[in-house]
Every structure is written in structure tokens, then in C-alpha cells.
Amino acid sequence: MNDTMIDVEDFRREARAWIAANLEPRERVRAGRVVGEVTTHEQIDEARALQRKLFDGGYAGISYPAEYGGRGLTPAHEQAFREEAAGYVTPDFGVVGVVTMGAIGRSIAEHASPEFCRRHIPAILRGDEMWCQFYSEPEAGSDLAGIRTRATRDGDRWVISGSKIWSSGAYLADWAMCLARTDWDVPKHRGLTWFAIPCDAKGVTIRQIRQINGGAEFCEEFLDEVEVTEDDIIGEVNRGWAVTQTMLVYERGAGETATPTEPRALAPDLVALARRVGRIEDPAARQAIARAHINDYAQFHLGRRIADRLEHSHNPDHAVAAYSKLAAGVYTPLRARLGMEIGGPAALAWAIGDEAEGRPALDYLNGRRISIAAGTNEVQRNGIGERVLGLPREPSFDTNKAFNEVLRNARNWDGKVG
Amino acid sequence: MDSDATEDQRALLDVSVRFMEETCPPAVVRDAERRDAAFAAGYRSQAAELGWFSMLVPEALGGGSLSGNGVLDAALIAYLRGGRLQPGAFVGTNVVADAIARAGGARLQAEVLPALVAGEASAAWALAATAGAGSPAAGVDARTDGTGGLVLSGAKTAVLDVEPGGWLLVTASSPDGPVQAVVAADAPGVGIVALDSLDLSRRFSEVRLDGVVVAADAVLGDAGSTAALVDHQLAVAATLLAAECVGAMDAEFAMTLQYAKDRIAFGRPIGSFQAIKHVLADTSLAVEMSKAITLAAARTLGSQDDHGPAAASMAKALVGDSAIDLAQNCFQVFGGIGYTWEHDQHLYLRRVTSDAGLFGDAAWHREHLCQLSGI
Ligand SMILES: Cc1cc2nc3c(=O)[nH]c(=O)nc-3n(C[C@H](O)[C@H](O)[C@H](O)COP(=O)(O)OP(=O)(O)OC[C@H]3O[C@@H](n4cnc5c(N)ncnc54)[C@H](O)[C@@H]3O)c2cc1C
Numbered sequence: 001m002n003d004t005m006i007d008v009e010d011f012r013r014e015a016r017a018w019i020a021a022n023l024e025p026r027e028r029v030r031a032g033r034v035v036g037e038v039t040t041h042e043q044i045d046e047a048r049a050l051q052r053k054l055f056d057g058g059y060a061g062i063s064y065p066a067e068y069g070g071r072g073l074t075p076a077h078e079q080a081f082r083e084e085a086a087g088y089v090t091p092d093f094g095v096v097g098v099v100t101m102g103a104i105g106r107s108i109a110e111h112a113s114p115e116f117c118r119r120h121i122p123a124i125l126r127g128d129e130m131w132c133q134f135y136s137e138p139e140a141g142s143d144l145a146g147i148r149t150r151a152t153r154d155g156d157r158w159v160i161s162g163s164k165i166w167s168s169g170a171y172l173a174d175w176a177m178c179l180a181r182t183d184w185d186v187p188k189h190r191g192l193t194w195f196a197i198p199c200d201a202k203g204v205t206i207r208q209i210r211q212i213n214g215g216a217e218f219c220e221e222f223l224d225e226v227e228v229t230e231d232d233i234i235g236e237v238n239r240g241w242a243v244t245q246t247m248l249v250y251e252r253g254a255g256e257t258a259t260p261t262e263p264r265a266l267a268p269d270l271v272a273l274a275r276r277v278g279r280i281e282d283p284a285a286r287q288a289i290a291r292a293h294i295n296d297y298a299q300f301h302l303g304r305r306i307a308d309r310l311e312h313s314h315n316p317d318h319a320v321a322a323y324s325k326l327a328a329g330v331y332t333p334l335r336a337r338l339g340m341e342i343g344g345p346a347a348l349a350w351a352i353g354d355e356a357e358g359r360p361a362l363d364y365l366n367g368r369r370i371s372i373a374a375g376t377n378e379v380q381r382n383g384i385g386e387r388v389l390g391l392p393r394e395p396s397f398d399t400n401k402a403f404n405e406v407l408r409n410a411r412n413w414d415g416k417v418g
Numbered sequence: 419m420d421s422d423a424t425e426d427q428r429a430l431l432d433v434s435v436r437f438m439e440e441t442c443p444p445a446v447v448r449d450a451e452r453r454d455a456a457f458a459a460g461y462r463s464q465a466a467e468l469g470w471f472s473m474l475v476p477e478a479l480g481g482g483s484l485s486g487n488g489v490l491d492a493a494l495i496a497y498l499r500g501g502r503l504q505p506g507a508f509v510g511t512n513v514v515a516d517a518i519a520r521a522g523g524a525r526l527q528a529e530v531l532p533a534l535v536a537g538e539a540s541a542a543w544a545l546a547a548t549a550g551a552g553s554p555a556a557g558v559d560a561r562t563d564g565t566g567g568l569v570l571s572g573a574k575t576a577v578l579d580v581e582p583g584g585w586l587l588v589t590a591s592s593p594d595g596p597v598q599a600v601v602a603a604d605a606p607g608v609g610i611v612a613l614d615s616l617d618l619s620r621r622f623s624e625v626r627l628d629g630v631v632v633a634a635d636a637v638l639g640d641a642g643s644t645a646a647l648v649d650h651q652l653a654v655a656a657t658l659l660a661a662e663c664v665g666a667m668d669a670e671f672a673m674t675l676q677y678a679k680d681r682i683a684f685g686r687p688i689g690s691f692q693a694i695k696h697v698l699a700d701t702s703l704a705v706e707m708s709k710a711i712t713l714a715a716a717r718t719l720g721s722q723d724d725h726g727p728a729a730a731s732m733a734k735a736l737v738g739d740s741a742i743d744l745a746q747n748c749f750q751v752f753g754g755i756g757y758t759w760e761h762d763q764h765l766y767l768r769r770v771t772s773d774a775g776l777f778g779d780a781a782w783h784r785e786h787l788c789q790l791s792g793i
Contacts, residue, residue, distance in 0.1 A: 389698060
């Protein structure tokens with residue numbers, strides 16, 4: 001922070017005026033909207049145009065470093081903008097936007113070389129570059145350090161082969177941030193490197209995967225001798241785990257609240273549902289509505305509390321971000337379940353094509369994405385238990401052995417410890 | 419609980435902790451015999467010197483808060499009290515002092531209120547009734563006596579910390595709706611019957627009213643304003659009790675976490691077993707959410723924000739459910755030792771389970787939230 005930084009409230013006033021002059025008011029608030037309704041390139045292009053407007057106005061990347069096209073302000077400024085812009089149409093890139101601006105851009109800014117940052121961050125903030133995450137693999141999800149995609153050095157080039165899966169929005173993205181193994185003869189966390197790969201590079205095949213909800217937002221990829229250069233490395237060779245840790249903190253929300261402002265109206269979607277099915281006076285439905293709303297409200301204040309803790313502590317313990325993630329992972333599916341309970345039979349079958357009536361079922365199907373993606377609830381509980389509460393770790397079978405050997409041992413697993 | 423506490427607030431919290439640790443340490447918490455009438459009077463007057471009973475009372479009436487948000491100041495004290503299982507009519511006295519400051523007539527404000535603020539007497543809110551589905555007015559019927567006064571008959575139960583020489587705020591039903599009156603605990607026709615209780619750190623009584631005559635100047639509010647005043651009292655009581663409960667939850671969790679690190683089974687600390695680790699992770703999330711929502715309620719309710727009562731009910735509901743989950747989970751982590759009288763875990767289990775049920779349980783506050791929200 002520097003002395004010349006604009007005060008949050010001054011910034012808020014400035015932003016308010018700019019927003020009123022430049023953005024369209026949102027006519028109807030789309031409560032409980034699922035991230036990921038952005039599914040076409042046309043929607044992405046629309047968002048790019050609007051993002052460009054923000055960028056030119058100085059409101060893109062508010063808390064990103066100024067030398068890379070951001071504003072160089074604090075998360076509190078960012079939050080003030082979010083609050084002021086809540087009633088307006090802002091760029092909506094769906095899940096690729098969340099991934100790009102929320103996790104990837106931040107990780108790049110913290111770990112990539114200045115040249116890399118200059119090449120990519122302004123382009124991200126302008127909306128020209130959308131990114132996706134090539135992290136998970138068919139054989140490695142929670143155990144991200146156990147990935148098997150291989151990157152081999154060949155002169156000043158690197159050649160990458162392997163397969164990735166569950167990459168949200170990859171078919172809409174321009175670039176991918178890809179984790180690969182660059183040394184197989186050391187323990188798993190010490191042989192990993194991050195690469196930037198253009199999604200249209202030779203050897204990259206991206207296929208959409210049909211999801212539980214019928215949509216096809218996440219993808220699988222086959223990487224067949226994809227060539228990149230030294231300049232495409234993010235962070236240092238074999239030191240990729242440090243980048244991963246930063247990325248996971250941001251990906252888990254870093255304490256950002258789900259809604260920009262305190263949710264005050266009693267769970268509007270569930271109240272509307274209860275009215276629609278004639279149960280607004282039914283005590284069971286009322287209890288369910290209140291329960292859902294109280295959890296929303298508590299999650300909002302939890303997010304604030306965590307963000308405050310990260311911002312005001314001299315030595316912030318980023319592991320606490322797992323609380324917001326775990327709360328979302330626990331309460332989102334619970335909320336969806338309460339919707340199904342209130343809806344009763346009307347939530348099980350509805351008029352063909354009626355999206356509003358089909359909403360509780362869709363929320364129910366989508367409810368567990370946040371319990372699984374970006375680290376499952378169980379992984380969050382491990383992190384909280386070990387890194388926040390200081391409980392001893394489980395015995396591990398793989399952290400001190402060369403990864404090659406770990407793979408051999410796993411194939412011959414006989415249940416013996418050690 | 420609150421990392422934003424001001425320097426003044428911190429200073430008050432520090433001396434309050436010292437006072438509690440000296441005056442009512444764990445040995446006294448465990449020994450009800452040592453907490454007799456003389457103890458209660460001494461505790462109360464020292465607490466009053468720290469300003470514990472002045473926070474919700476405006477300066478013009480002899481009160482005053484440190485931060486300008488008296489509910490928040492009181493909630494921070496309540497949190498510390500809960501962690502130390504403190505006795506005494508803290509919640510009751512503050513709720514009644516606030517109610518008298520808002521709606522009391524000249525006599526109540528001149529005679530009762532200064533005594534409460536100074537710790538010369540305490541007050542309890544006689545709210546709960548055995549039957550009546552949680553209606554605040556249930557259990558006691560009020561007849562008007564034709565001169566603006568009331569005649570009260572019936573009984574209230576689970577009344578917290580009624581102290582000798584103290585006052586009772588009674589919420590009763592009359593043909594014109596709910597009414598409230600401030601009655602001396604030793605007034606003619608009032609019977610205070612000590613009860614056995616789940617919680618051992620506080621005293622619970624039944625209050626019997628047998629044709630108790632209340633003069634007009636001891637009646638709070640009128641037909642038009644009483645329901646709103648009762649809602650406000652409930653919001654204050656819910657917030658302060660939730661804060662006490664969160665304090666107890668935090669202390670119980672810390673004790674359990676330490677045990678999980680120290681206790682060895684199968685050659686390793688039990689906290690390294692995932693089944694235990696995950697329960698503790700979930701429980702600590704419940705503690706964090708409980709702190710967050712209780713502070714939000716205190717901030718909102720104490721700043722004349724219309725959303726205050728809704729926030730208070732949300733906090734009470736969430737904290738109540740979380741407290742019982744926490745108590746059950748912590749008990750399980752202790753194993754056999756948790757089932758003993760000797761171990762402190764049961765004192766916390768008893769306290770937080772009682773907190774969850776007093777001044778409206780979680781289900782009651784969820785329904786109340788719906789009503790406050792106009793559905
Ligand atoms: C909607 C969605 C979007 C996604 N988007 C992306 C993306 O953009 N990019 C990307 O790379 N990935 C993405 N993922 C993948 C996601 O990160 C993984 O699915 C997740 O990390 C879990 O890995 P897995 O599916 O391999 O399950 P596994 O790791 O096989 O886990 C299976 C079960 O075992 C449990 N488990 C595993 N290890 C432990 C342990 N140590 N202790 C206790 N329990 C354990 C898990 O909690 C889970 O319940 C997405 C997933 C979803 C559902």
C-alpha cells in the first residue's frame with residue numbers, strides 16, 4: 001500500500017459516477033444464477049466488448065498491479081466496485097471469467113516472469129485472453145501433485161504429452177494453464193512445472209463432456225507432443241507446487257463473498273417457489289426457507305470475516321480461505337435439497353421447456369459442483385484440520401519417494417503401511 | 419471474537435476477563451454452594467463498575483456505551499462470559515434495563531433503572547411458559563384493574579438467574595393483546611421456586627404469580643407498542659445469549675482440539691485420524707460461522723438498522739443449532755472421559771444446549787424470521 005493511494009470511499013464515489021454513466025442497469029435481478037450459463041462464443045464476444053469498456057475506464061483489474069494494466073488498488077477497492085456495480089450489467093464470461101480473473105491471472109501476477117506478465121495480464125484484463133485450467137487428469141484430481149502429463153525439454157523447446165479432464169470452459173478459452181511433470185525421479189511435489197498452452201496449438205484436442213445437468217461445459221483434452229517454449233513457463237521448472245498453492249487459495253475464493261452485498265430478502269427464489277406450489281403457510285416449508293436464508297446470510301458474513309482476516313493480518317494464514325470453500329461446499333447442496341423439499345412433486349416433473357419450473361431440479365443437480373470442483377469438501381477438511389487447527393497429518397505413502405517408485409508401489413498395493 | 423475491537427473496547431474486555439478470573443474461576447463455576455446470595459451481590463456490583471449493565475441505557479438515563487453501539491459492546495462481554503461459564507443475570511439485566519429505558523414510566527426510570535445500572539439489583543425476563551407454543555405472552559394472564567394497573571396470574575418457567583432483591587419483567591396476555599410489567603421478585607403474590615436444570619452454571623426458577631397487583635406506573639408500553647417492544651427485547655436477548663453461547667462453544671472447541679492432539683490411540687494422536695479431523699474441521703467451521711453471524715447481528719441491531727431483529731433471529735437460530743452439533747461432536751471426541759462428572763466438557767454441553775433453547779429455540783427464530791420478513 002502506498003500513501004498516494006485513493007481512499008476506498010473516494011474511489012467508491014468515483015466508481016459510482018462512472019458506472020452510472022457507462023453501464024446499463026440490470027432490469028431484473030437473476031437471483032441464484034448458476035455460473036456457467038455462458039456457453040457460446042457469441043456470449044464470450046459480448047462480454048469481451050463490455051470488459052474492454054471497463055478496461056478503458058480504469059475499472060478492470062482494480063487490485064491487479066498497475067504495471068500490468070491494473071489499478072494497483074486493494075481488495076477493499078475491488079469490493080467497493082462490486083457493491084456499486086451490483087445493480088448493473090457487468091461482463092459475464094461465465095466460469096471461464098471466474099477462472100481467468102479470479103485464479104489464473106492472480107497466480108500469473110505472483111509467479112510468472114515480468115515479461116510473461118506484460119504479455120498476458122493486460123490481455124486478460126482487456127478481455128482479449130480467456131484462460132482455462134488444465135490441472136485434473138483421469139488419474140489425478142484431489143491428489144493434484146500426482147498428475148502424469150509429461151513435459152520434456154528438447155533444446156529450448158518443451159514437448160508436452162498426456163491427458164487432462166474436467167477443464168471448465170476449455171472450448172471457449174484462448175489459453176490453458178497446464179500442470180505437467182518435468183522430473184519423475186523426485187518426490188511428487190518437487191517435479192512439477194506450469195506451462196501456458198494456446199488452446200489452438202498443434203497437438204491439443206479439446207472435447208466437451210456431457211454433464212449431469214445435460215450441459216457440456218467442462219471438457220477433456222488430449223495433449224499429443226504439444227510444443228511450447230521456455231517463455232511459456234509460469235514460475236520455475238520443478239517448483240510448480242508453489243504456484244499451485246497460490247492458485248488454490250484464489251480458486252477457493254480467498255474469502256470473497258458469493259454476493260457483493262449482504263443478502264437481506266428472505267431467500268427470494270424459495271419464497272417464490274413456496275408460493276407457486278401453495279405452501280407458503282406450511283410450517284415445514286417456512287422452516288426450510290428460513291434455514292436456507294440463514295445459511296446464505298451466515299456464509300456472507302463468514303466470507304467478510306475471512307477476507308478481513310486475510311487483509312488485516314501481518315502474516316495472513318491463507319489456509320483459512322478453506323472455510324469459505326467448505327461452507328459453500330456444504331451449504332450449496334443443502335440449499336438445493338431444501339428447494340426440492342419445498343417444491344415437492346412440482347420439483348420432480350414440470351412443463352416441457354419451462355426453465356423456471358425446472359430450476360429446483362437444476363440447482364439440485366448443480367449443487368455438488370462446489371463440493372467437488374477446486375478441492376472437494378474432504379480436501380478442505382484435511383486442509384483446515386492440518387493447516388488451520390494444527391492437527392497431525394495422516395501417515396503418507398508418497399511424499400518422500402520418487403514419483404516413479406510411487407506409481408510402481410501403488411500398482412502392487414498390499415495394504416501395508418510405510 | 420472481534421478483530422475490529424477499538425482500543426477502549428479492548429481495555430474493557432481485558433479488565434472484564436481479569437474480574438471474571440478472579441471472582442468466578444472454574445472452581446466457583448463448579449460449586450453452586452459458593453455462588454450464594456452474597457456472592458451474587460458482590461459479583462454484580464463489581465461487574466456494574468465495569469459498566470456491564472449500562473451499555474444499552476442512554477447517557478441521559480445514566481448509562482453509556484464505549485463504542486456508540488451498546489449491543490456490540492455487550493455482545494463482546496457476553497462472548498467472554500460464555501467462555502468462562504459465568505453466572506449472573508447479565509442478559510436479563512441488560513434486556514430489562516433497555517426495555518425500561520425505551521418504554522418505562524418516570525418511576526421505573528427513576529427508581530429501578532439506576533439500581534440496575536449500578537448493580538444494586540438485577541433483573542430477569544420471565545418469558546418462557548411450559549405450554550403455549552413459544553408465544554411470549556403465554557403462561558400468565560393479565561386483568562386490567564381499571565386504573566391502568568394490572569393483576570397478573572399464572573406461571574413462567576426456566577427464568578434465568580432470579581436474584582434476591584431483584585426485578586422481574588413479566589410478559590403476559592390480556593384480552594387486548596400482550597402486556598408487560600416490572601415486578602419486584604419479592605412482591606406480594608410472587609413465588610420464586612428454584613428448579614433443577616440441565617445447566618449447572620446458572621440458576622433456573624419458576625416464577626408463580628398469584629393475583630399480583632401491578633400499579634400503572636410499573637406497566638411498560640401500551641396496547642399499541644407492546645408487541646414491537648417484545649420483539650425488540652427478544653432480538654436483544656437472542657443476540658446477547660447467542661454471543662454467550664459462541665464464547666462457550668469456542669472454549670469447548672479449544673479444549674477438544676487440544677485433547678485430539680494429546681490423546682494417543684493406535685500409536686498416533688487421535689486428531690490424525692481423518693474421522694476425528696473432519697469432525698473437528700466441520701465443528702470449527704460452525705464456530706467461525708457462529709462468530710460471523712453473531713457479530714453481524716450485534717452490529718446491525720445496535721445501529722438502529724431495521725434489519726436488526728431479523729439478523730438477531732438468524733444468529734440465534736444458527737448458533738443454537740451449531741452449539742448442539744458442537745457439543746455432541748466434542749463429547750464424542752472425548753470418548754469415555756467425556757461421560758464423567760469430573761471432566762469439564764459436560765459443563766459446556768449443559769450450558770450451550772440450554773442457551774440454544776432459551777429466548778426462542780432455532781425453529782422458533784426461523785418462524786419469527788419468516789414473520790418479520792412479511793411472509
Ligand atoms: C463442475 C466441475 C468443474 C471442474 N473444473 C475443473 C477445471 O476447470 N480444471 C481442472 O483441472 N479440474 C476441474 N475439475 C476437477 C476437480 O478439481 C476434481 O474433480 C476434484 O479435484 C476431485 O478430483 P477427482 O474427481 O479426481 O476425485 P478423487 O480425487 O478421485 O476423489 C474421489 C473421492 O475421494 C475423496 N478423497 C480423495 N482424496 C482424499 C483424501 N486424501 N482424504 C479424504 N478423502 C479423499 C474425495 O473427497 C472424493 O469424495 C472440475 C470438477 C467439476 C465437478
